[in-house]
Amino acid sequence: MKCPVCEIGCDIAEGRSGRCRMYVNRNGTIVERFPGSYLTMLPITIETMPMVHFAPKSKFLQVSTVGCNFACPGCISETLTVHADAVAGALTTASPEEVVRRAQVEDCTGIVFCLNDPAASYFTFLALAREAKAAGLRVGCSTNGYFTEHALAALTPFLDFVNIGLKGSSDERYRECGAKSADPVFRNIRTLHEKGVHVEVSAMYIHGAEDEVLNAARRVAGISPDIPLQVMRFVPFGEAAPGLEPTIRESEHVTDRLRTFLRYVYLFNSPGTGYLNTVCPVCGTTVLEREFYGPMGCRTSAALEGGRCPCGWQAPVRGEICAEQYTEYGMLGGYRTTRAIEMAHAILVTLGIRDDKELGAVLGDIVREDFIRGMHDRIHQVDSWLGLIAELAARAGREEEGRELISFLRERTDRIVAGSALAETRPRVYYSMGYPLFALNAERFESNLVEAAGGTCVNKRLKRKGKPGVNITVDELNELNPEYMFISGFLSSPASDYLHYCTEHGVESDAVGAGKVYNVPAGWDFGSPRWILGFMFLANTIHPEIFSFDLEHEQREFYRRFYGITGDKFVANRDFSRPVIGAPGDE
The missing domain is CATH 3.20.20.70 (Aldolase class I)
Known part of the structure; x- marks a missing residue:
């Protein structure tokens, strides 16, 4: 029998579904x-x-x-x-x-x-x-x-x-x-x-x-x-x-x-x-x-x-x-809700859950229980992020895998926090998404990672809020005068375009003058446990006199242990739960 809904026009046999499966x-x-x-x-x-x-x-x-x-x-x-x-x-x-x-x-x-x-x-x-x-x-x-x-x-x-x-x-x-x-x-x-x-x-x-x-x-x-x-x-x-x-x-x-x-x-x-x-x-x-x-x-x-x-x-x-x-509120509304579901999906994948049926058993519960409403408040601090992993691991019956992931994240986080305490200066750092005049919110996870890595996040001086940030003026950005400027790895812009925009619009911060504008690698600062790689990237960049993480080694180790992906070359994308495309050994 032909489905009457859309022009694909599936011929569906008795007891069967069409291509959309709905x-x-x-x-x-x-x-x-x-x-x-x-x-x-x-x-x-x-x-x-x-x-x-x-x-x-x-x-x-x-x-x-x-x-x-x-x-x-x-x-x-x-x-x-x-x-x-x-x-x-x-x-x-x-x-x-x-x-x-x-x-x-x-x-x-x-x-x-x-x-x-x-x-x-x-x-x-x-x-x-x-x-x-x-x-x-x-x-x-x-x-x-x-x-x-x-x-x-x-x-x-x-x-x-x-x-x-x-x-x-x-x-x-x-x-x-x-x-x-x-x-x-x-x-x-x-x-x-x-x-x-x-x-x-x-x-x-x-x-x-x-x-x-x-x-x-x-x-x-x-x-x-x-x-x-x-x-x-x-x-x-x-x-x-x-x-x-x-x-x-x-x-x-x-x-x-x-x-x-x-x-x-x-x-x-x-x-x-x-x-x-x-x-x-x-x-x-x-x-x-x-x-x-x-x-x-x-x-x-x-x-x-x-x-x-x-x-x-x-x-x-x-x-x-x-x-x-x-x-x-939070991530409730529009396509932000799909990002929240995918963030939970991303954590479950690092715990070794890749089968749709097993994923469904956990995702079905957390969405039904309005888990997403509280999730927004748990992804802005390291401790609450780790607590989120622990809870999902418990729900999924993957406590051992959860402890392994948390241990990996905690060990490197503690090293950064301890090292940043030794810093003689705390440079002014600005975190944006896309173009320079879109500032991430003061309470965002990325802003807090900057502070934990030994910087002073100037975004925290902004009072307005949006999702995930707000437009600011050239005068406001010049007043903040950051020494380092980071571009989010989620919705990004090449550093060359970013600097061109600054020149064209009169952004005259110390960071622009010194060329200290950096792209955070895709997927390394928001949406999945790979934020630990972005945290190490921030630490290396803000305080190279203290930190020297081998990021290529850290990436290979993370992907091997938590995605089952081996190899030296990765084609990264911006997906939260699927970090690479066509990688050798991808399971």
Whole structure:
């Protein structure tokens, strides 16, 4: 029997599932494997979805499930899609009425389905959307847009806004994700736009694939040049090769080109860029100012009243700009939640757990028990980080492996703390993500590691907070005047681009003058127990007169003992739970 949900059109035999594994043929009817079941259900601001031109700063109830009809290389939600069965144990059932009541109790404007694709839970989402609209709530979703015409026609009357995630423009690119062609997506964008649904599109920009983004934007412009386009700078997760990641500077150049035929183009996954702002095309005034707010998300940090420029130009937003900004707690909300799940996954992998069934037994419990809420508070200090490992090891029945990992981390941490106590000076150190003007929060783990390594983290003088940091001004950075500047190994920028930005924008710190700007290696400072390698890197750099860790040896030893990976050469990526690609001896 043919599945009616998406254009892949799986023929599903009785008792079997299609390629997404989320539907089964039961007595001649296609039904969901996990009907009415949700992985997350929590309030977010709409920009976290992300959505930029619809009801800015408004609070919505985010729901997600597991699974996806696509299989895209480097998917940021891989834990929820590729490893869907591993986290299915965390699903909780709720009727449409119960979800709507939750949205109302939370004082949400509406409900949005994101993180994984609603095509994986189509009938659940359709029932929820119908109930939410009947209750006067707004409804939206983030999707790859591969619905059949029939499935979309049934859903459209209940949709207010949609973010369509484009994989490119060519059939070849869509086949890489397991689809047949690109045409159904652009057909559905046109249908939604013509039906009056507010449509925004996000396009993944992969290094070397500029034409895919440019041609996709041209096809969108053919529908309407007013449809906002969100350029998603590709970050290599999973098995994606690091060379596919474009720099922020390259991404800004592509964004400039896209703006020649689309009116509203924004750049995401690029902390510190100014290309998230809505600027008046008449006089150049910034009308809506935004900043990075976690992977795939942003936050409206400032807005002129009503979105109107003093010259009279009106920003093209639908719905009112909310007066107050809702702030999600910790890692709850948007794709930060997937990072939290992957951090737990990353610890379990270092304990030797790599089987989906065994992973699922632990991940299912911790997500169901709201473990993620408290997890945010435990990843900013060494002792609490080690306690987190101990707890997960106990839950997984891997206490011995946990003790071995903790011993490895503790021994090196103690050496750094003892050595830094001997330092005659404590240099001023600044920790940023992406471009220079995005400062990590004062209480972040990276900031605390700087202090433990014998530096004075100037980020601690900043009072504002974001996720994982905030935009600051050139004057603020010059006032901090760091002697060392580090660029995060998570969402990064080459040191050469970073210094170019400093020169171009008048950043004149001692670090810039002395060329003491350093990239922390990918995956070494956030998201997994590999932070110990970043800690040793910081110590070597800040106090070379005290520390001389052999980082190549330390990396080989860590990977051998805790990943079962041997060899001298590693192709590193930014994935938390999968540290290298195609390494010899990778188990």
